[in-house]
Amino acid sequence: MDPATPLEETMGALAQIVASGKALYVGLSNYDGKTLEQAAAILDEMHVPFIINQNRYNMFDREIEKNGLKEASGALGKGIICFSPLAQGMLSNRYLHGIxxxxxxxxxxxxxxxxxxxxxxxEKIQKLNEIAKGRGQTLAEMALSWLLKEDVVTSVLAGASKPEQILDNIKAVENVTFTQDELEAIEQISME
Ligand SMILES: NC(=O)c1ccc[n+]([C@@H]2O[C@H](COP(=O)([O-])OP(=O)(O)OC[C@H]3O[C@@H](n4cnc5c(N)ncnc54)[C@H](OP(=O)(O)O)[C@@H]3O)[C@@H](O)[C@H]2O)c1
Incomplete structure (x- = not known):
C-alpha cells in the first residue's frame, strides 16, 4: 500500500493489468481493514476480480487482528495468504537450543x-514446542496448522532453506483441528 498515491490510481493500475489480459485476478498486500474496504469498493466498481490479501500473520505477529484486515477480509469474502507464517523460522525447532x-x-x-x-x-518457543509435541506435530507444522484452521486463511506462504523443511511444512494440513485447551494455551504463551 502506498499512502502517497490515491487509491483510485493504484486500483486503476490493477484494473489495466486485468483488462490487458496479463492477469485474471488481483491481490493486495499489506493493507489494513479500512483501506481494504475502500480498495475493494473501487475494484468492484471497476469490475476487477479481487480475491486475496497477502499479509504477515503468525502466532507472534497479530497485526492483522489489530488493524481490522482479518475481520474485513472475512466480511468481504476475500482470502488471506499469510507470509512469514513461521515468524522467520522462530516458530520452529530452529532456535530451541541456541542459534x-x-x-x-x-x-x-x-x-x-x-x-x-x-x-x-x-522460553515461549519451548513452551509452544511442548504443545506441538502433544499434538504429534513439529512446532513448524503446528504454527502453520494454527493459521490454516481459520476459514479466512486461504493459504500460507512459508519460506524454506532446505527440502526437508518443505516436506515437514506440508504435513501441517494433516491436522488443522485444535482443542479449546490448546488454543487457550497458545494464546496465553504467544501473547504474554
Ligand atoms: N508481501 C510482502 O510484503 C512479503 C514480505 C515478506 C515475505 N513475503 C513472502 O513470504 C515468503 C515467506 O516469508 P518468510 O521466509 O519470512 O517465511 P517463514 O516461513 O516465516 O520463515 C521461513 C524460514 O523458517 C525456517 N523454516 C521453514 N520451515 C522450517 C521447518 N519445517 N523447520 C525449521 N525451520 C523452518 C527457515 O529458516 P532457515 O533459513 O533458518 O532454515 C526458513 O528460511 C517470502 O519468501 C516472500 O516471498 C512477502
Whole structure:
C-alpha cells in the first residue's frame, strides 16, 4: 500500500493489468481493514476480480487482528495468504537450543536479527514446542496448522532453506483441528 498515491490510481493500475489480459485476478498486500474496504469498493466498481490479501500473520505477529484486515477480509469474502507464517523460522525447532550456524539469523541478518532470539522468546518457543509435541506435530507444522484452521486463511506462504523443511511444512494440513485447551494455551504463551 502506498499512502502517497490515491487509491483510485493504484486500483486503476490493477484494473489495466486485468483488462490487458496479463492477469485474471488481483491481490493486495499489506493493507489494513479500512483501506481494504475502500480498495475493494473501487475494484468492484471497476469490475476487477479481487480475491486475496497477502499479509504477515503468525502466532507472534497479530497485526492483522489489530488493524481490522482479518475481520474485513472475512466480511468481504476475500482470502488471506499469510507470509512469514513461521515468524522467520522462530516458530520452529530452529532456535530451541541456541542459534545454528546455517540459520537465517547467521546467514542473512536482514529479516531476523540475533537480538530477537532473546531469553523470553526462547522460553515461549519451548513452551509452544511442548504443545506441538502433544499434538504429534513439529512446532513448524503446528504454527502453520494454527493459521490454516481459520476459514479466512486461504493459504500460507512459508519460506524454506532446505527440502526437508518443505516436506515437514506440508504435513501441517494433516491436522488443522485444535482443542479449546490448546488454543487457550497458545494464546496465553504467544501473547504474554
Ligand atoms: N508481501 C510482502 O510484503 C512479503 C514480505 C515478506 C515475505 N513475503 C513472502 O513470504 C515468503 C515467506 O516469508 P518468510 O521466509 O519470512 O517465511 P517463514 O516461513 O516465516 O520463515 C521461513 C524460514 O523458517 C525456517 N523454516 C521453514 N520451515 C522450517 C521447518 N519445517 N523447520 C525449521 N525451520 C523452518 C527457515 O529458516 P532457515 O533459513 O533458518 O532454515 C526458513 O528460511 C517470502 O519468501 C516472500 O516471498 C512477502
Amino acid at each position: 545454528p550456524e546455517d540459520s537465517r539469523v547467521r546467514t542473512d541478518g536482514r529479516f531476523l536479527q540475533e537480538s530477537r532470539i532473546d531469553k523470553p522468546t526462547i
